[in-house]
Amino acid sequence: MTVTETARESVAAALEQEKVLSHLHPEGSFLVEDHPVPTGREEIWRFTPLKRLRGLHQDADLSGLLVAAEADVPAGVVLERLGADSPLKGSSGYVPTDRISARAWAAATVGYGLTIPAEADLADPIVVTVTGTGTEVASATHAVITAGPHSRATVVVKYVGSATLADNVEIVVGDGAQLTVVSIDDWADDAVHIGHRHARVGRDATFRHIDVSFGGDVVRHDSTADYSGPGGSVEMLGLYFADEGQFIEHRLFVDHNQPKTKSHVVYKGALQGEGAHTVWIGNVLIRKVAEGIETYEENRNLVLTDGCRADSVPNLEIETGEIEGAGHASATGRFDDQQLFYLRSRGIEESEARRLVVHGFFNDLIRKIGVPEIEKQLLETVEAELEKTV
Amino acid sequence: MSTLEIKDLHVTVDTEDGAKEILKGVDLVIKDGETHAIMGPNGSGKSTLAYSIAGHPKYTVTQGSITLDGVDVLAMTVDERARAGLFLAMQYPVEVPGVSVSNFLRTAKTAIDGEAPKLRTWVKDVNAAMERVKMDTAFATRNVNEGFSGGEKKRHEIVQLELLNPKVAVLDETDSGLDIDALKIVSEGVNRFREQGDRGVLLITHYTRILRYIKPDFVHVFVAGQIAEQGGPELAEQLEAEGYDKYVTAAATA
Numbered sequence: 271m272t273v274t275e276t277a278r279e280s281v282a283a284a285l286e287q288e289k290v291l292s293h294l295h296p297e298g299s300f301l302v303e304d305h306p307v308p309t310g311r312e313e314i315w316r317f318t319p320l321k322r323l324r325g326l327h328q329d330a331d332l333s334g335l336l337v338a339a340e341a342d343v344p345a346g347v348v349l350e351r352l353g354a355d356s357p358l359k360g361s362s363g364y365v366p367t368d369r370i371s372a373r374a375w376a377a378a379t380v381g382y383g384l385t386i387p388a389e390a391d392l393a394d395p396i397v398v399t400v401t402g403t404g405t406e407v408a409s410a411t412h413a414v415i416t417a418g419p420h421s422r423a424t425v426v427v428k429y430v431g432s433a434t435l436a437d438n439v440e441i442v443v444g445d446g447a448q449l450t451v452v453s454i455d456d457w458a459d460d461a462v463h464i465g466h467r468h469a470r471v472g473r474d475a476t477f478r479h480i481d482v483s484f485g486g487d488v489v490r491h492d493s494t495a496d497y498s499g500p501g502g503s504v505e506m507l508g509l510y511f512a513d514e515g516q517f518i519e520h521r522l523f524v525d526h527n528q529p530k531t532k533s534h535v536v537y538k539g540a541l542q543g544e545g546a547h548t549v550w551i552g553n554v555l556i557r558k559v560a561e562g563i564e565t566y567e568e569n570r571n572l573v574l575t576d577g578c579r580a581d582s583v584p585n586l587e588i589e590t591g592e593i594e595g596a597g598h599a600s601a602t603g604r605f606d607d608q609q610l611f612y613l614r615s616r617g618i619e620e621s622e623a624r625r626l627v628v629h630g631f632f633n634d635l636i637r638k639i640g641v642p643e644i645e646k647q648l649l650e651t652v653e654a655e656l657e658k659t660v
Numbered sequence: 661m662s663t664l665e666i667k668d669l670h671v672t673v674d675t676e677d678g679a680k681e682i683l684k685g686v687d688l689v690i691k692d693g694e695t696h697a698i699m700g701p702n703g704s705g706k707s708t709l710a711y712s713i714a715g716h717p718k719y720t721v722t723q724g725s726i727t728l729d730g731v732d733v734l735a736m737t738v739d740e741r742a743r744a745g746l747f748l749a750m751q752y753p754v755e756v757p758g759v760s761v762s763n764f765l766r767t768a769k770t771a772i773d774g775e776a777p778k779l780r781t782w783v784k785d786v787n788a789a790m791e792r793v794k795m796d797t798a799f800a801t802r803n804v805n806e807g808f809s810g811g812e813k814k815r816h817e818i819v820q821l822e823l824l825n826p827k828v829a830v831l832d833e834t835d836s837g838l839d840i841d842a843l844k845i846v847s848e849g850v851n852r853f854r855e856q857g858d859r860g861v862l863l864i865t866h867y868t869r870i871l872r873y874i875k876p877d878f879v880h881v882f883v884a885g886q887i888a889e890q891g892g893p894e895l896a897e898q899l900e901a902e903g904y905d906k907y908v909t910a911a912a913t914a
């Protein structure tokens with residue numbers, strides 16, 4: 271193959287990518303005015319309680335400096351403040367897909383860049399703690415996490431405290447890198463967090479995103495991934511627990527824009543208490559170029575009490591017939607009476623039996639995380655959530 | 661010394677067309693040390709009896725009583741019944757995703773005894789109980805009954821029987837789905853339980869073959885929600901030769 275042919279092919283491929291008009295793939299724009307104030311009738315907003323967003327989706331002041339990030343990083347890893355004009359910004363290829371994200375992009379004056387050098391092999395997770403200190407003024411932040419080619423690392427981002435936050439997190443996974451990002455929303459009860467995360471996954475790279483949401487009043491995460499080369503693999507695991515009055519929404523979009531790529535998505539949630547509401551939207555697009563890909567997405571919800579609502583919508587859009595495998599599953603259910611009966615028939619009290627079943631529901635997922643300290647912490651968090659009602 | 665006494669038991673199940681009576685007056689007394697076999701055709705209500713003793717919420721007792729050593733079993737919750745000394749080995753043991761066998765067994769043992777078992781001896785006890793029924797001890801780390809074969813599920817029920825060591829065990833078709841080797845292994849487990857001398861067993865079965873390994877003291881023929889006939893072990897032999905036909909016909913014309 272000559273150089274010109276290759277060039278022509280990649281131009282053709284680029285054109286092909288652009289002409290996809292997918293309903294799963296809203297046209298992005300950096301300009302806030304390209305994203306009108308949502309009314310709540312739009313597909314991407316129809317589940318979200320806009321009234322509780324404190325104007326993030328309208329024109330609320332985003333100049334708050336009430337969120338700070340802190341981390342201890344090992345030698346070689348670069349942690350820097352991310353100014354509004356940092357060259358890192360935009361390196362994942364992300365273009366804001368909704369008004370809040372575009373507003374946060376324009377307004378973010380604080381944030382961090384975390385760069386793991388090529389071929390670094392980090393045994394211990396890097397923990398970034400994002401602390402909110404007030405909800406009076408909304409804050410906007412921007413973060414860029416970059417894993418150099420063939421590096422291996424785990425980054426844990428913990429959100430704690432009180433805040434009204436809109437943030438964009440870009441993740442760039444270099445060729446052959448293995449990056450795990452664990453995001454834990456452990457906010458105080460009054461926090462509102464609308465977060466966008468986008469990962470661009472390099473050739474033969476592995477990206478794992480583990481998204482854990484427990485706290486906050488309204489939490490909505492748009493997590494998206496695409497590929498910058500063939501052979502990349504994305505695993506997205508999610509675990510959420512919504513209590514009385516709490517709203518937690520996860521919108522996922524995996525864009526199989528390269529051949530031989532993989533995605534595996536499993537989100538599990540439990541709901542308890544009046545008005546607990548969760549939403550899971552799992553969108554997967556398999557483009558024409560994306561031959562030989564494999565994708566699977568699954569969402570399961572366990573409804574523990576009356577008065578809860580779990581919405582779950584998997585969408586798979588396939589534009590090529592040449593795929594290895596594609597599937598999805600979604601189920602929302604109450605406690606399984608047979609399971610409870612079986613446990614109780616062995617002398618185990620009802621409350622304890624319920625605890626076992628809920629732990630069991632999450633255990634398989636928690637065991638997949640592969641970061642022992644996080645696994646242990648999550649088991650404890652599940653336990654603490656259960657103490658609240660069950 | 662313990663006695664399970666069932667008197668004039670009537671039980672209904674909720675169906676789309678309202679409550680349907682399945683048990684129509686069952687009388688049965690199991691004294692300690694006794695093994696009673698209940699045999700009957702499909703759909704005669706054997707599992708309903710077993711579940712009613714254990715307190716499954718699907719079944720409603722409309723008349724009659726069940727007592728254990730004179731104490732009202734029907735007033736107890738499912739778990740209270742187990743702690744009082746009743747055990748049900750289920751015809752179709754339930755899968756519990758994400759809960760390991762070892763965690764399950766330890767939690768159950770703790771609940772039954774009212775205190776956690778001594779860690780050091782407990783692990784040995786669990787391994788020994790598994791080895792006795794030729795279950796690989798690796799099963800301890802697997803999720804309860806998940807992906808177990810039919811035979812493995814039944815062995816797991818016997819492991820629980822041995823570890824929890826109830827006063828009265830109700831075994832609902834523990835023999836079904838077992839090959840001959842597994843049948844022997846499971847029967848040996850039940851016999852070890854019986855050899856303690858003061859344990860009651862209610863052995864529900866559809867076939868006579870398990871009675872070659874577990875010798876019952878009494879045999880009851882269960883048809884259409886009632887005991888149609890009772891006798892000694894010879895009744896099993898008669899059923900082996902003649903089947904249930906004569907009882908089923910009698911019940912249908914009654």
Ligand SMILES: Nc1ncnc2c1ncn2[C@@H]1O[C@H](COP(=O)(O)OP(=O)(O)OP(=O)(O)O)[C@@H](O)[C@H]1O
Pocket residue numbers: 673674675676680682700701702703704705706707708709751866
């Ligand atoms: N939910 C239900 N709705 C309607 N009928 C039911 C329901 N549950 C049980 N039954 C009926 O009750 C009867 C007794 O069932 P049961 O399971 O006790 O029988 P069994 O003797 O254990 O049968 P098998 O030998 O097949 O195990 C059957 O006719 C069954 O169809």
Ligand SMILES: [Mg+2]
Pocket residue numbers: 706707708751832833
């Ligand atoms: Mg049955």
